[in-house]
Amino acid sequence: MRLTLHIWRQRNRNDRGRFVKYEINDVSPDMSFLEMLDVLNQRLIEHGEEPVAFEHDCREGICGCCGMVINGVANGPEKGTTVCQLHLRHFRDGDVIYIEPWRSRAFPAIKDLVVDRSALDRIMQAGGFISVRAGSAPEANTVLIPKETAELAMDAAGCIGCGACVASCPNGAAALFVAAKISHLGLLPQGQPERHRRARAMVRQMDREGFGACSNHRECEAVCPKRISIRFIALANRDFLKESLAPSEATSGKAKNAKK
Amino acid sequence: MNLAPKVPSGPLEEKWTRYRSTVKLVSPANKGNFTVIVVGTGLAGASAAATLADLGYNVLVFCFQDSARRAHSVAAQGGINAAKNYRNDGDSTMRLFSETVAGGDFRSREANVYRLAEISGGIIDQCVAQGVPFAREYSGYLANRSFGGSLVSRTFYCRGQTGQQLLLGAYSALCHQVTLGRVKVFARTEMLDLVVAGGRARGIVTRDLVTGRVEAHAADAVLLATGGYANVFFLSTNARGANATAIWRAYRRGAGFANPCFTQIHPTCIPQSGHYQSKLPLMSEALRNDGRVWVPKLKGDTRDPAEIPESERDYYLERMYPGYGNLAPRDIASRATKRVCDEGYGVGVSGRGVYLDLTGATARLGEDAVRERYGNLFEMYECITGEEPWKAPMRIYPAPHYTMGGLWVDYGLQSTIAGLFVLGEANFSDHGANRLGASALMQGLADGYFIIPYTLGEYFAGAILEKVSPADQKFTEAQKEVEDRVARLLSVQGRRTVDSFHRELGAVLWEHCGMSRDAAGLRAATGKIRALRGQFWEDVRVPGDAADLNQELEKAGRVADYLELGELMCRDALAREESCGCHFREEFQTTDGEAMRDDGRFCHVAVWEFAAEDREPARYVEPLTFEAVKPAERSYK
Ligand SMILES: Cc1cc2nc3c(=O)[nH]c(=O)nc-3n(C[C@H](O)[C@H](O)[C@H](O)COP(=O)(O)OP(=O)(O)OC[C@H]3O[C@@H](n4cnc5c(N)ncnc54)[C@H](O)[C@@H]3O)c2cc1C
Ligand code: FES
Numbered sequence: 052m053r054l055t056l057h058i059w060r061q062r063n064r065n066d067r068g069r070f071v072k073y074e075i076n077d078v079s080p081d082m083s084f085l086e087m088l089d090v091l092n093q094r095l096i097e098h099g100e101e102p103v104a105f106e107h108d109c110r111e112g113i114c115g116c117c118g119m120v121i122n123g124v125a126n127g128p129e130k131g132t133t134v135c136q137l138h139l140r141h142f143r144d145g146d147v148i149y150i151e152p153w154r155s156r157a158f159p160a161i162k163d164l165v166v167d168r169s170a171l172d173r174i175m176q177a178g179g180f181i182s183v184r185a186g187s188a189p190e191a192n193t194v195l196i197p198k199e200t201a202e203l204a205m206d207a208a209g210c211i212g213c214g215a216c217v218a219s220c221p222n223g224a225a226a227l228f229v230a231a232k233i234s235h236l237g238l239l240p241q242g243q244p245e246r247h248r249r250a251r252a253m254v255r256q257m258d259r260e261g262f263g264a265c266s267n268h269r270e271c272e273a274v275c276p277k278r279i280s281i282r283f284i285a286l287a288n289r290d291f292l293k294e295s296l297a298p299s300e301a302t303s304g305k306a307k308n309a310k311k
Numbered sequence: 312m313n314l315a316p317k318v319p320s321g322p323l324e325e326k327w328t329r330y331r332s333t334v335k336l337v338s339p340a341n342k343g344n345f346t347v348i349v350v351g352t353g354l355a356g357a358s359a360a361a362t363l364a365d366l367g368y369n370v371l372v373f374c375f376q377d378s379a380r381r382a383h384s385v386a387a388q389g390g391i392n393a394a395k396n397y398r399n400d401g402d403s404t405m406r407l408f409s410e411t412v413a414g415g416d417f418r419s420r421e422a423n424v425y426r427l428a429e430i431s432g433g434i435i436d437q438c439v440a441q442g443v444p445f446a447r448e449y450s451g452y453l454a455n456r457s458f459g460g461s462l463v464s465r466t467f468y469c470r471g472q473t474g475q476q477l478l479l480g481a482y483s484a485l486c487h488q489v490t491l492g493r494v495k496v497f498a499r500t501e502m503l504d505l506v507v508a509g510g511r512a513r514g515i516v517t518r519d520l521v522t523g524r525v526e527a528h529a530a531d532a533v534l535l536a537t538g539g540y541a542n543v544f545f546l547s548t549n550a551r552g553a554n555a556t557a558i559w560r561a562y563r564r565g566a567g568f569a570n571p572c573f574t575q576i577h578p579t580c581i582p583q584s585g586h587y588q589s590k591l592p593l594m595s596e597a598l599r600n601d602g603r604v605w606v607p608k609l610k611g612d613t614r615d616p617a618e619i620p621e622s623e624r625d626y627y628l629e630r631m632y633p634g635y636g637n638l639a640p641r642d643i644a645s646r647a648t649k650r651v652c653d654e655g656y657g658v659g660v661s662g663r664g665v666y667l668d669l670t671g672a673t674a675r676l677g678e679d680a681v682r683e684r685y686g687n688l689f690e691m692y693e694c695i696t697g698e699e700p701w702k703a704p705m706r707i708y709p710a711p712h713y714t715m716g717g718l719w720v721d722y723g724l725q726s727t728i729a730g731l732f733v734l735g736e737a738n739f740s741d742h743g744a745n746r747l748g749a750s751a752l753m754q755g756l757a758d759g760y761f762i763i764p765y766t767l768g769e770y771f772a773g774a775i776l777e778k779v780s781p782a783d784q785k786f787t788e789a790q791k792e793v794e795d796r797v798a799r800l801l802s803v804q805g806r807r808t809v810d811s812f813h814r815e816l817g818a819v820l821w822e823h824c825g826m827s828r829d830a831a832g833l834r835a836a837t838g839k840i841r842a843l844r845g846q847f848w849e850d851v852r853v854p855g856d857a858a859d860l861n862q863e864l865e866k867a868g869r870v871a872d873y874l875e876l877g878e879l880m881c882r883d884a885l886a887r888e889e890s891c892g893c894h895f896r897e898e899f900q901t902t903d904g905e906a907m908r909d910d911g912r913f914c915h916v917a918v919w920e921f922a923a924e925d926r927e928p929a930r931y932v933e934p935l936t937f938e939a940v941k942p943a944e945r946s947y948k
Pocket of ligand 1: 749
């Protein structure tokens with residue numbers, strides 16, 4: 052196959068960045084998109100140029116490293132796939148492909164296709180957990196969970212934290228990411244005691260990080276590599292609203308702590 | 312080299328309880344005076360860091376990914392074992408223990424394995440409490456599936472994403488501790504050396520992967536939970552970034568390296584299809600619950616598998632190992648697969664493939680039931696190959712997957728360097744010469760949640776630790792060495808890419824130190840690797856500079872270490888003149904081609920000590936004794 056690539060090159064945060072055109076004419080349809088970039092990079096190095104920086108690790112769609120925007124679509128044209136799982140057989144010989152990094156206020160640029168997604172970690176740190184000490188857990192089968200509930204929680208828990216939802220949202224909202232975590236833990240009996248304060252702490256942190264507000268564009272759902280449903284946003288909103296109307300003691304304490 | 316395993320006295324069943332109830336403790340008020348470095352945020356590292364912080368220690372955590380949540384553990388698919396006996400099918404601590412010892416072909420330490428089995432149930436309790444959404448029955452009780460090498464069903468799972476869910480559990484515990492201020496996470500930061508001062512591990516040297524800044528960090532103890540080194544083969548099932556640098560640098564500073572040649576080749580992976588291929592994705596062993604492995608009875612049969620009638624198929628695992636059938640352990644299944652392919656029965660263009668067939672299960676159970684159990688695995692297969700496993704059997708072939716070898720540790724997980732502890736896949740620990748499926752996740756979490764909190768406390772309670780600072784000479788020297796090495800990698804400016812060296816090394820190891828080994832091949836490989844290492848330092852090209860995100864530079868450092876480790880693997884394989892588990896020496900086999908152990912000469916852990924550059928490393932042994940399970944010929948027939 053022969054492809055024309057326009058790849059976003061940017062040395063570092065201070066560089067303005069630009070698209071650079073590369074022709075590549077001997078790739079196979081069985082290659083993954085990242086393997087094509089590997090081939091390009093090997094060639095660049097051999098010609099004394101700097102390879103394109105991009106993130107990847109597992110190469111099987113689970114670590115959430117490899118996100119990028121391909122022809123204007125986060126994670127590329129195939130629904131429900133990460134870039135590492137996207138194969139060239141979904142492109143046509145002669146295609147022109149534009150490749151650029153996630154672009155969002157909350158994800159500062161680092162280099163080429165690599166951005167800083169640590170804001171997502173900080174949201175998790177704000178409340179994305181059940182506080183349980185090693186050693187204090189009860190026997191696992193004492194808490195029964197209906198299969199449907201466990202499956203639904205698992206649907207939400209499947210989020211890989213890639214940030215495609217943010218990159219695709221016209222407002223740069225992280226609503227789907229946050230809702231997936233709030234729902235995963237909020238659906239389970241173990242998650243009940245901290246359910247509302249968790250929702251509130253995570254949403255507050257999301258606002259603080261400069262993510263936009265959700266206005267139901269549904270772009271996030273369309274690009275999510277794990278097909279996480281926006282139904283979870285509605286579910287999480289209920290937890291959040293309930294907490295906003297009647298904040299618990301502990302939450303107000305926690306919020307103060309988080310501020311400092 | 313002192314290899315005292317420090318196993319507590321008393322009957323096997325009581326050792327751990329006794330240890331825990333008599334171990335020296337650090338007073339709660341004093342814990343905050345200790346700083347612990349944890350390198351790695353996989354299951355072992357994240358669980359250890361969160362638990363130690365919760366106890367009151369100050370914890371500094373490092374990982375090379377952009378987030379702790381992306382550690383390689385996230386990719387584990389099939390499940391985690393625990394001897395809960397929820398199925399009432401005969402499981403018990405004793406059975407999990409004895410199956411694991413036998414599965415490892417009697418090359419692991421009994422007391423460690425027993426403790427692992429004993430702790431396994433508590434891990435599931437802990438994970439459920441954290442909100443890990445394990446698969447459930449309609450009744451609401453936890454569900455189980457079966458894994459290889461066992462006749463009971465004790466594997467807990469979250470669809471085909473068990474590692475992800477367990478890791479998110481440990482990561483969320485870590486997040487909680489970050490908020491409480493007891494953990495500081497350094498993401499995108501790679502450990503490039505260990506600092507040993509006053510005979511104890513007291514710190515590490517790191518490079519910030521974004522700014523290039525090289526820095527030393529001081530602490531009272533260092534924990535390495537940096538995963539395995541299967542990527543030494545270039546093509547493996549591991550995440551691309553997984554590497555041996557942390558443990559290799561520690562080895563060079565004096566930590567003994569145990570059984571480096573014990574590398575697991577997993578039977579069911581997607582075969583290689585092109586030279587550009589960057590990894591060999593795993594198709595979880597869980598698929599062998601419902602899947603059957605076969606090849607055509609006719610050599611070179613190119614018919615569509617659907618057109619090959621039952622009578623013309625050879626279900627070779629069921630034929631050769633009727634007792635366990637498709638659930639034969641990995642080393643055995645891989646070797647059987649290699650054999651049928653070597654004999655010319657393999658399928659696919661290269662002939663390096665066999666069928667893993669779930670079409671029968673789909674017809675029997677319905678597509679929905681199969682999708683629920685393996686949905687994401689099937690999607691992955693379809694994504695990569697463009698073929699639908701619901702309709703046609705998958706093609707699979709063995710690939711490097713896991714490393715049982717690693718840094719030697721005693722019962723307390725302490726290496727031969729005082730104050731250096733090693734957890735998870737990075738240590739040699741519990742799996743002997745072959746790991747059974749669904750037991751790495753179990754081990755990583757056992758080490759992190761339940762073992763290290765006690766054994767590290769004992770170390771602190773019994774040691775007098777002088778104050779150290781990154782300004783001390785040992786630290787500045789180590790830092791200088793790292794800076795020099797980085798500069799040297801950049802200064803070669805030769806003609807070959809880092810990957811080209813890595814591929815070549817991988818090919819040599821796969822050929823001579825892979826599924827079968829012999830003396831002549833291992834000697835040849837040693838020479839080839841040494842020559843390749845020479846070329847690397849003369850001809851490698853690393854573009855860019857050190858003061859920036861430079862992914863080629865990161866890779867170059869890792870490959871330079873692999874070029875040393877690869878040689879040690881061959882040396883270890885050569886010295887072990889027997890076949891056991893994954894280590895199959897052509898010279899040592901039974902008449903029907905099974906591994907022939909030599910318990911008289913090799914019932915031990917081989918531990919290597921680094922000598923100076925270009926001097927031969929020394930080989931020491933820790934003898935293994937078996938009291939509860941007597942070494943017997945493993946039989947899965
Ligand atoms: C595809 C696949 C599927 C698997 N499925 C299963 C399964 O179903 N059941 C099972 O029991 N096992 C399974 N395994 C094995 C299991 O996943 C691993 O053995 C286990 O997760 C290893 O965990 P760990 O915590 O030891 O290390 P890892 O998860 O590998 O984590 C290593 C950590 O160390 C960090 N690190 C490494 N080097 C450095 C450095 N120099 N500086 C800084 N940080 C560093 C990394 O950033 C990372 O955070 C599977 C393995 C693979 C490859
Ligand atoms: S590289 Fe892990 S999701 Fe793509």
